[in-house]
Amino acid sequence: MEVIKNAKMKNHSNMKIGGEAKELIFIEKKEELLEVLEEAKDFFIIGNGTNTLIKDGKIDKTFITLKRLNAIKLLENNRVYVEAGLDFSKFIEFMEKNNLSGLENLAGIPGSVGGLVYMNGGAYGTEIFDYIEEIEIIDNNNNLRKIKKENIKYSYRATEIKEKKWIIISVIFKLEKGFNKEKVKELINKRENNHPLDLPNLGSTFKNPEGYYSAKLIIEAGIQGHKIGGARISKKHPNFIVNEENAKYSDVIKLIEYVKNNVKSKTGIELEEEIIIIK
Structure with missing residues (x-):
């Protein structure tokens, strides 16, 4: 087990956003995790940070990663x-x-x-x-x-x-x-061509409502490419929000609300986040 105090969480998020956590614990055996959980009060299990938006500033929380539990x-x-x-x-x-x-x-x-x-x-x-x-x-x-x-x-x-x-x-x-x-090769190429993988992102921001696609609803609302601060609705894939210019947590939150409000007013459909938000 490795414990990092005052961990800079932006280094552990695919979005490259996040403040300073009380500690980040790397677990190497499941028995260690049981020990940590006996003591930890406010904690969050973080995976690869590919779908987790973490707030800026001081975070009075213990982050636990199982990255090394990988057999x-x-x-x-x-x-x-x-x-x-x-x-x-x-x-x-x-x-x-x-x-x-x-x-x-x-x-x-x-x-x-x-x-x-x-x-x-x-x-x-x-x-x-x-x-x-x-x-x-x-x-x-x-x-x-x-x-x-x-x-x-x-x-x-x-x-x-x-x-x-x-x-x-x-x-x-x-x-x-x-x-x-061949299927794997095809899908990986498709993702590379259709998704903004060259910029920090959290994957699909919104779940697809039943019978609809979030990306299509965002296009229909006429807001693809809209930017708030350093965060932008991707021009490549509208269900991705990208960190274009050192975006802050607040930029992404405002942009999420902007998308939800515009899609709701234009289509009557309420979008729900697929990403995890640590406030």
């Missing part, structure tokens, strides 16, 4: 054990190496395995929960538990884990044979 191993019958901190791109590489298939549609999504499972991340008709068998979590009473997928409530970009603020330790996936290398 992966092949089990019998095309099952794979993955620890929560593993970068999802490494999981895709492991699938290719072992000729396993199922989650190719998610290739190119940034973030950790635990982060994607936490919010039931997905793309192109596939959700990560489609291929989960079992999840190991720490619940609100600091009990380490293994739960079968059928005993966990989940839906579009939502899970019981997120709702109850459980902590994901590891996941067992049940995959199929036949890795689709």
